[in-house]
Amino acid sequence: MAYKSIIANLAIDAPPAPLVKLGIELAERFGAHLVGLAAADVPPLVATGNGLVYEGEVMQIQRTEIEKRLAELRAEFERLVPASVSSEWGQAVCSPTRFLSESSRAADLIVTGGGGGENVYRAVDIGSLALGAGRPILIAASNAEHVMAKTVLVAWKDTREARRAIADALPFLAGANRVVIVTMDTDRHESIRDSLADIAAYLEHHGIMARTELIPDEADGHRLLAFAHSIQADLIVSGAYGHSRLREWAFGGVTRSLIESNGIHRFMSY
Incomplete structure (x- = not known):
């Protein structure tokens, strides 16, 4: 068995470079295709103190902010991955756990950070991912750029x-x-x-x-x-x-x- 397709999942609120570098190292080690992924979702709306819900305006502002950040992550991923490593990028404005679980069908290994607290709209729920992905998950140590596994x-x-x-x-x-x-x-x-x-x-x-x-x-x-x-x-x-x-x-x-x-x-x- 060998890992021939590896997903590097980038959290929207975390610096991307360490995880991208870790993914590059693994892709080079195993001769694998590297897939960079990122997603975040717009949370449900709540009423303001005046009882008003600015649905369209608030949702559009948040969606625009997410899309801007996803574009930044993509640019950083493409900047860091050398031409010698086969790679592609995927992103979505949706639940990051669901997006990663669905994308895992095309991968041998998922590499992700340790999660982002309780905000499931902006970070993967590792427990749900483990149960639903059907693929092994490598949870990287904080800010690590290498997996020596000696x-x-x-x-x-x-x-x-x-x-x-x-x-x-x-x-x-x-x-x-x-x-x-x-x-x-x-x-x-x-x-x-x-x-x-x-x-x-x-x-x-x-x-x-x-x-x-x-x-x-x-x-x-x-x-x-x-x-x-x-x-x-x-x-x-x-x-x-x-x-x-x-x-x-x-x-x-x-x-x-x-x-x-x-x-x-x-x-x-x-």
Whole structure:
């Protein structure tokens, strides 16, 4: 497997250069076509203090501002991408999450920043994207211009999502100097060690040597991140939402912690 079409998703309110440069690096590394995308939407209108809604005027002003910013992002993307990299541009005035999800059908990998808070009209909802895109997502560390992926932490849990993530991440894992497969579980049952051994064997069949680690603790995103930093990992590979998304966001969970952490690259599949 190789990534032959990569989307670089640019947030309308973030500086574009770091993510574009990161996308260029990946496109050159994998010999891929690079697609730059950006979108934002006009939020629903509310009445003024006088009870009046300037619908046409307000919406047109906001739409014009969005279109101006999209044009700026396109110009920056086209300025930065060298002629040696096959590329194209796409933009829309609509929900950025929906636009990116729909565009992902033509890509092997989505590269995006860590989101933009609660404003879903101007930034991608990473959780919804993970559930709906049907493609692996690389969430770039804040302002990073490179993905070295020399030490990769694979967060293992015997779920469909984790299996999918490992298969999707094979191009990164194959290029790593060190791969560590870790699972967190209070149960020391032999089946857990067996599943770790099976994943290590799977990777070995692909020419990837990995060591395994069982951490006898409850699955916790902050502990996982601390372990990643302790081994100096620069990429975490994980499945997204081993539990339901509602449960994860209501009570916290590994996926939520990883999405909210911008200090390391995160690769997710669902």
